Amino acid sequence: MVSSLPTLFTFATAASLVIAAPQVQQRSNTTSTSCSTVTQRKSWTALTNDEKKAYLDAELCLMNLPATAGFPGAQTRWDDLQFAHINSTNVVHDVGGFLPWHRLFMYTHLNMLQTECNYTGVQPYWEELLDSDNLTASAIFDTEYGFGGDGNGTNECIIDGPFANVTLHLGPIYEVTDHCISRSLNSNAIKWANQTYLDVVFAAQNYSAAWPLFSSWPHTAGHAAISGVMLDVTCSPGDPIFFLHHTNLDRLWWEWQAQDLPTRLTDMTGQNVPTAEYIAEMGIYNVTDSWLDYDGDNGGNMTTLNHTLSVLGLVPNATVADVMDIQGGLLCYEYV
Ligand SMILES: *[C@@H]1O[C@H](CO)[C@@H](O)[C@H](O)[C@H]1NC(C)=O
Ligand SMILES: *[C@@H]1O[C@H](CO)[C@@H](O)[C@H](O)[C@H]1NC(C)=O
Ligand SMILES: *[C@@H]1O[C@H](CO)[C@@H](O)[C@H](O)[C@H]1NC(C)=O
Ligand SMILES: *[C@@H]1O[C@H](CO)[C@@H](O)[C@H](O)[C@H]1NC(C)=O
Ligand SMILES: *[C@@H]1O[C@H](CO)[C@@H](O)[C@H](O)[C@H]1NC(C)=O
Ligand SMILES: *[C@@H]1O[C@H](CO)[C@@H](O)[C@H](O)[C@H]1NC(C)=O
Ligand SMILES: *[C@@H]1O[C@H](CO)[C@@H](O)[C@H](O)[C@H]1NC(C)=O
Ligand SMILES: *[C@@H]1O[C@H](CO)[C@@H](O)[C@H](O)[C@H]1NC(C)=O
Ligand SMILES: *[C@@H]1O[C@H](CO)[C@@H](O)[C@H](O)[C@H]1NC(C)=O
Ligand SMILES: *[C@@H]1O[C@H](CO)[C@@H](O)[C@H](O)[C@H]1NC(C)=O
Ligand SMILES: *[C@@H]1O[C@H](CO)[C@@H](O)[C@H](O)[C@H]1NC(C)=O
Numbered sequence: 657m658v659s660s661l662p663t664l665f666t667f668a669t670a671a672s673l674v675i676a677a678p679q680v681q682q683r684s685n686t687t688s689t690s691c692s693t694v695t696q697r698k699s700w701t702a703l704t705n706d707e708k709k710a711y712l713d714a715e716l717c718l719m720n721l722p723a724t725a726g727f728p729g730a731q732t733r734w735d736d737l738q739f740a741h742i743n744s745t746n747v748v749h750d751v752g753g754f755l756p757w758h759r760l761f762m763y764t765h766l767n768m769l770q771t772e773c774n775y776t777g778v779q780p781y782w783e784e785l786l787d788s789d790n791l792t793a794s795a796i797f798d799t800e801y802g803f804g805g806d807g808n809g810t811n812e813c814i815i816d817g818p819f820a821n822v823t824l825h826l827g828p829i830y831e832v833t834d835h836c837i838s839r840s841l842n843s844n845a846i847k848w849a850n851q852t853y854l855d856v857v858f859a860a861q862n863y864s865a866a867w868p869l870f871s872s873w874p875h876t877a878g879h880a881a882i883s884g885v886m887l888d889v890t891c892s893p894g895d896p897i898f899f900l901h902h903t904n905l906d907r908l909w910w911e912w913q914a915q916d917l918p919t920r921l922t923d924m925t926g927q928n929v930p931t932a933e934y935i936a937e938m939g940i941y942n943v944t945d946s947w948l949d950y951d952g953d954n955g956g957n958m959t960t961l962n963h964t965l966s967v968l969g970l971v972p973n974a975t976v977a978d979v980m981d982i983q984g985g986l987l988c989y990e991y992v
């Protein structure tokens with residue numbers, strides 16, 4: 657019934673398909689003490705052309721601002737942002753902190769757009785479910801009000817849209833090289849974002865069961881469907897579609913949390929180091945003891961609410977507890 661998974665980004669399969677209709681509860685407002693101005697996050701297709709243009713221009717702005725963080729090889733603020741992901745890859749994938757860290761990373765990216773590029777619009781997401789039957793028809797590939805289309809030619813560089821001539825400086829994996837944004841659209845891979853797989857994810861009754869499913873299916877879907885830079889486990893944030901994809905994944909995690917908020921605002925677990933198989937398959941670095949000393953899990957090998965989330969200072973360190981509620985102390989947004 658469900659197809660096998662590609663190697664990259666995957667490490668778990670569901671034993672069985674259990675179909676359940678997601679039912680999102682109204683959230684209680686009692687936990688949100690310091691969230692007063694709730695900003696909206698919207699589907700790309702819900703933005704006006706002017707709003708789309710403002711977002712695309714803000715991304716280009718980050719790509720043109722000079723690097724300031726001192727990260728090796730980084731030349732632009734876009735590189736700085738990408739480096740935070742590259743350097744964290746081996747502690748934020750194949751681990752329980754995968755979803756919380758990427759939630760903080762989405763916050764970091766939007767914060768940079770707002771504070772450094774004067775962006776005042778919303779964070780959009782790519783509603784992949786709606787494109788799961790016809791990838792190439794997606795509005796995100798529009799050449800004027802989107803991210804441009806497929807790669808073309810030997811290096812699969814994109815050749816149209818606002819990012820056609822962008823030079824990335826980091827990647828592949830840990831290398832430092834100049835290269836284009838590449839893509840190689842895969843209409844089969846986007847099917848992992850379809851309702852069949854979402855039903856399995858949403859049937860999971862706890863975070864322990866849910867996070868590997870989120871990672872395997874809706875997560876792999878967008879990465880493998882775009883492919884090229886997006887399929888590079890460390891460097892995928894080089895393609896701006898990454899942020900629409902991961903905001904969508906964040907939305908799905910939130911909808912899952914919202915099915916049982918009293919429990920799921922604090923439901924956290926999962927290994928805090930990737931499996932040796934994952935590290936070997938991805939070709940990423942082993943996790944060092946110095947990081948384990950700092951991870952906040954109190955010497956244990958499982959992710960706790962006290963687990964440290966770091967984007968290397970692009971925003972201050974946070975804990976998993978800080979990002980469990982999208983309308984908690986640090987975060988203040990809703991999905992519409
Ligand atoms: C928050 O909840 C309280 C009771 O639980 C309710 O009286 C109040 O109207 C709610 N406020 C908002 C803004 O929804
Ligand atoms: C992170 O970057 C530093 C250089 O700033 C490097 O020494 C270290 O090996 C990197 N770690 C990982 C896990 O990529
Ligand atoms: C943002 O706005 C400020 C104040 O108007 C301006 O000085 C700055 O150049 C703007 N930044 C960008 C990247 O446009
Ligand atoms: C996908 O959408 C495109 C553009 O709207 C259309 O030309 C094509 O026939 C569609 N393909 C399928 C399989 O529905
Ligand atoms: C690549 O670009 C050439 C020239 O613009 C075009 O003729 C060709 O159809 C493109 N191929 C793909 C796969 O998009
Ligand atoms: C990219 O470069 C080509 C060739 O110089 C040019 O025709 C095109 O307008 C450029 N596109 C963008 C978005 O800058
Ligand atoms: C989702 O995609 C799988 C193939 O990966 C297919 O078997 C299944 O029928 C699709 N589900 C829906 C609802 O289209
Ligand atoms: C989590 O839920 C799954 C079913 O989704 C169940 O099999 C498993 O025992 C539960 N694990 C814990 C730790 O509660
Ligand atoms: C964590 O440590 C416990 C106790 O040593 C062990 O039983 C368990 O398998 C470990 N879990 C992982 C994911 O390494
Ligand atoms: C990671 O550690 C394992 C053994 O613990 C070793 O076999 C492997 O070569 C190491 N990988 C890297 C990339 O250092
Ligand atoms: C929480 O993490 C910090 C380091 O980030 C550590 O010093 C502290 O002991 C941890 N607290 C608990 C209760 O594990």
Ligand SMILES: *[C@@H]1O[C@H](CO)[C@@H](O)[C@H](O)[C@H]1NC(C)=O
Nearest residue numbers: 947950951964965966968973
């Ligand atoms: C943030 O956390 C990282 C570990 O993830 C640690 O190396 C770093 O020192 C922390 N930064 C601050 C300012 O505490």
Ligand SMILES: [Cu+2]
Nearest residue numbers: 741749758889
């Ligand atoms: Cu990632």
